[in-house]
Amino acid sequence: MTNAPAITSLFEPARLGALHLPNRLVMAPMTRNRAAADGVPLPIMDTYYAQRASAGLIVAEAATPNAVGQTYPNITAIHNDAHVAGWRRVTDAVHAAGGRPMFLQLQHGGRVGHPDTSGLTPLAPSPVPLPETIFTPGGHQEAVVPREMTTDDIRATIADFAAAARNALDAGFAGVEVHSANGYLLHQFLARNTNRRTDAYGGPASGRVRFVAETVRAVADAIGPERVGVRISPHSTVNGIEEGDTEHIYPALIEALADIGPAYVHIVRAEPDDPVFREIRTTWSGTLIANPHLPGAAIPADGGLHQATRLLAEGADLIALGRPFLANPDLVHRLRTGAPLNPIRDAYLMYVGGETGYTDYPTLTVGS
Numbered sequence: 001m002t003n004a005p006a007i008t009s010l011f012e013p014a015r016l017g018a019l020h021l022p023n024r025l026v027m028a029p030m031t032r033n034r035a036a037a038d039g040v041p042l043p044i045m046d047t048y049y050a051q052r053a054s055a056g057l058i059v060a061e062a063a064t065p066n067a068v069g070q071t072y073p074n075i076t077a078i079h080n081d082a083h084v085a086g087w088r089r090v091t092d093a094v095h096a097a098g099g100r101p102m103f104l105q106l107q108h109g110g111r112v113g114h115p116d117t118s119g120l121t122p123l124a125p126s127p128v129p130l131p132e133t134i135f136t137p138g139g140h141q142e143a144v145v146p147r148e149m150t151t152d153d154i155r156a157t158i159a160d161f162a163a164a165a166r167n168a169l170d171a172g173f174a175g176v177e178v179h180s181a182n183g184y185l186l187h188q189f190l191a192r193n194t195n196r197r198t199d200a201y202g203g204p205a206s207g208r209v210r211f212v213a214e215t216v217r218a219v220a221d222a223i224g225p226e227r228v229g230v231r232i233s234p235h236s237t238v239n240g241i242e243e244g245d246t247e248h249i250y251p252a253l254i255e256a257l258a259d260i261g262p263a264y265v266h267i268v269r270a271e272p273d274d275p276v277f278r279e280i281r282t283t284w285s286g287t288l289i290a291n292p293h294l295p296g297a298a299i300p301a302d303g304g305l306h307q308a309t310r311l312l313a314e315g316a317d318l319i320a321l322g323r324p325f326l327a328n329p330d331l332v333h334r335l336r337t338g339a340p341l342n343p344i345r346d347a348y349l350m351y352v353g354g355e356t357g358y359t360d361y362p363t364l365t366v367g368s
């Protein structure tokens, strides 16, 4: 393994705004579809997150800020008192297990939604349907044409994000991560193929970043910028996204975010040789969380340490890992000691209900 000091630094404490993190390993947000049909977290989620309490920071899975933003069945939400109470149970369990801060990811699906799931016609920047089928309570179905958001819809959606962020704090989270990655609503505003608007929220990159910037500003005004992160996925084609001018979008977005001052920017599947990654690191002076691109479908034998090291050397401050945490509740301990990792068992169990493939991955030790 190269660059031993960088690896060592992974296990050293770090700061995130006013928060003290015991190490630099972040559990990436992962939707596990273990909520009730109404979006209330089920009690097995307490166990799952508490098992992973040794992460430096947990970014809990996508939670929907309003009814129309629901993507898939059994995902969590954070727009009513029952959601707050359910999430409060989860954060209490993590804190009781010695866990440090948790952020909650706020995700609006935009066109990645279906009336059979949410009861509502999805909203999106433009009436461009998802070019894939979508999973609904009745199985996979053709996507529907979303309704183009009016200026009033935009205002209401931004207000819902701000209210959801307040709810997250009431539920015991230290902050929220605004999901502007992976082809969901905010990414749909950024990308050329999904944003065909001719008003101030469309057109050149400076217009397409506006909705994201206004959302982040409203959330920051509601709970304080030091409690807000933003997740982005430059180059991603997930959920039918074709950004078109990636090299213009992210400089414009980082410039807008710099004015707002959120706690961190979180890059999905970051690659240190990517010029867009390098430019973001140069221009973004705040904390940068990098979620490495792990080649292949399986978790690499080193759990992603090699890629993490490359990113730390290129200026990432914290490293987010997804599947390695999913399969290894005590990932921090295993990576620190070089212990072997559990592989993912039965990939389909990542997205279906129940304890199997969820809370039954074994630990080597208690804590780390």
Ligand SMILES: Cc1cc2nc3c(=O)[nH]c(=O)nc-3n(C[C@H](O)[C@H](O)[C@H](O)COP(=O)(O)O)c2cc1C
Pocket (backbone or CB within 6 Å): 028, 029, 030, 031, 032, 061, 062, 105, 179, 181, 182, 231, 268, 269, 291, 292, 293, 294, 304, 320, 321, 322, 323, 324, 350, 351
């Ligand atoms: C089961 C599963 C669920 C995921 N859900 C989310 C999510 O809710 N929000 C999100 O931003 N990314 C989500 N992702 C992407 C992960 O956060 C991460 O970016 C991806 O898995 C790559 O990291 P890894 O190679 O360390 O797993 C999910 C990934 C998996 C495997």
